[in-house]
Amino acid sequence: MYAFAYQRPNTLKEAEAAFNAGEDASYLAGGQTLIPTLKQRLRQPSVVVDLGAIAALKGIAATNGGISVGAAVCHADVAAAPEIRKLIPALARLASQIGDPQVRNRGTLGGSIANNDPASDYPAALVGLGATVHTSARDLAADEFFTGMFETALASGELVVKVSFPAPRRAAYVKFRNPASRYAIVGVMVAETAQGVRVAVTGAGPCVFRIPEMEAALAKTFSIGAIQNIPIASGELNADIHATAEYRAHLVGVMAERAVAMIA
Amino acid sequence: MTDITITVNDREITATVEPRLLLVEFLRETLLLTGTHVGCDTSQCGACTVHLNGRSVKACTVLAVQADGQRVTTIEGIAAADGALHPMQEAFREHHGLQCGFCTPGMVMSALALVERNRGEPLTETIIRNELEGNLCRCTGYQGIVKSIVAGAKAMGAHVGGAP
Numbered sequence: 001m002y003a004f005a006y007q008r009p010n011t012l013k014e015a016e017a018a019f020n021a022g023e024d025a026s027y028l029a030g031g032q033t034l035i036p037t038l039k040q041r042l043r044q045p046s047v048v049v050d051l052g053a054i055a056a057l058k059g060i061a062a063t064n065g066g067i068s069v070g071a072a073v074c075h076a077d078v079a080a081a082p083e084i085r086k087l088i089p090a091l092a093r094l095a096s097q098i099g100d101p102q103v104r105n106r107g108t109l110g111g112s113i114a115n116n117d118p119a120s121d122y123p124a125a126l127v128g129l130g131a132t133v134h135t136s137a138r139d140l141a142a143d144e145f146f147t148g149m150f151e152t153a154l155a156s157g158e159l160v161v162k163v164s165f166p167a168p169r170r171a172a173y174v175k176f177r178n179p180a181s182r183y184a185i186v187g188v189m190v191a192e193t194a195q196g197v198r199v200a201v202t203g204a205g206p207c208v209f210r211i212p213e214m215e216a217a218l219a220k221t222f223s224i225g226a227i228q229n230i231p232i233a234s235g236e237l238n239a240d241i242h243a244t245a246e247y248r249a250h251l252v253g254v255m256a257e258r259a260v261a262m263i264a
Numbered sequence: 265m266t267d268i269t270i271t272v273n274d275r276e277i278t279a280t281v282e283p284r285l286l287l288v289e290f291l292r293e294t295l296l297l298t299g300t301h302v303g304c305d306t307s308q309c310g311a312c313t314v315h316l317n318g319r320s321v322k323a324c325t326v327l328a329v330q331a332d333g334q335r336v337t338t339i340e341g342i343a344a345a346d347g348a349l350h351p352m353q354e355a356f357r358e359h360h361g362l363q364c365g366f367c368t369p370g371m372v373m374s375a376l377a378l379v380e381r382n383r384g385e386p387l388t389e390t391i392i393r394n395e396l397e398g399n400l401c402r403c404t405g406y407q408g409i410v411k412s413i414v415a416g417a418k419a420m421g422a423h424v425g426g427a428p
Contacts, residue, residue, distance in 0.1 A: 001319065005265050006283030021394050030329075035325045036307055038284070052330060076319070101377065102310060105319040106326065147399025180308075182397070 001038045005047040019157045022047035029111030066166040071110025090171035119183035123208035128189025128200035131165045149206040168193045172253045172262035179200040188255040204248045224257045265365035273341030288312045288333035299339040310399035314338045318355040320377035339369035361412030363403035374399050375413045377404035386426040
């Protein structure tokens with residue numbers, strides 16, 4: 001690991017000031033991605049701004065018809081929160097399947113979505129449930145937040161503060177995971193929400209994406225049969241030693257069917 | 265350099281450290297608490313598992329500065345003051361929950377955390393196996409480890425049973 005300066009501000013304003021004062025600064029949330037990246041010397045920030053002491057990033061709260069989750073809430077707390085398990089069990093279940101217990105005790109919602117790893121689980125939850133990302137500057141619909149592989153709509157220094165999830169009528173997330181890394185090879189969130197049926201896919205492509213054909217079919221008839229013959233193009237999907245693009249395309253269909261089966 | 269104060273195994277420790285120092289390096293090299301092992305150093309194997317404020321974490325993926333003001337418990341901190349083994353340690357000894365022993369400190373710390381996390385419901389072998397996901401053992405095939413945790417959990421007063 002290269003050397004860096006370290007700051008642990010107590011407020012969002014101080015955090016942004018510390019970030020902007022440094023050349024190539026980096027925010028540190030749970031560190032479950034950043035610390036391994038630093039160890040591999042893939043990044044060399046001059047200053048690391050630790051978000052661990054900022055009260056505004058913490059806490060889970062019931063909102064009007066949904067749940068708001070602070071950016072610094074760890075996956076284990078999302079998985080265990082009684083209000084989430086009651087109102088959006090699919091979100092709690094998704095969080096319970098990220099990494100392993102030790103990673104879930106450190107890794108955070110905000111850190112995960114700001115990193116936008118194409119194989120991470122939360123992007124499917126946010127896009128599938130039609131969540132809103134509240135940043136230190138504005139509110140962004142999840143559909144606008146995730147813009148590409150490891151890329152988001154966040155400006156330099158802008159922080160995720162919390163995410164509000166409207167409660168769906170029903171929702172399920174199913175993933176086919178890499179047994180070693182536990183990342184999603186393909187993960188699909190199917191949700192019937194006030195905004196209609198949403199089908200969001202993570203792991204398969206460079207960035208989370210929706211499948212409008214499946215959404216339209218499920219809106220008409222919410223059954224496995226409705227989506228069984230919808231072709232998934234493999235052209236732009238990821239391919240690696242774990243799964244070819246064609247295999248991932250196949251898995252998208254299978255995971256979507258399994259998700260529908262859980263809630264149909 | 266950054267000043268930190270961490271309560272390690274109920275002892276308050278103040279030190280000045282480089283921000284890039286890992287918690288596991290602080291424990292092993294500064295405090296000489298070498299019971300916590302470094303296996304992979306890539307967040308995979310769990311040999312470095314310690315408790316941070318009572319929750320299991322991989323000490324190779326936490327900076328020492330992040331633990332400032334917090335409470336850390338290592339494998340050295342769980343036996344009784346008179347040296348009597350913790351019931352979970354005793355269970356690992358009794359039920360042959362180790363072969364080479366390298367992963368054992370992390371296994372025991374994860375076992376303690378999973379017993380506490382599941383206090384509300386009966387602890388099953390399935391739960392134990394699922395929640396040992398973050399700890400790798402290359403010797404035992406896990407059978408002895410799971411058996412040890414079942415026995416250790418019972419000795420800790422946890423309700424073990426129900427469907428496997």
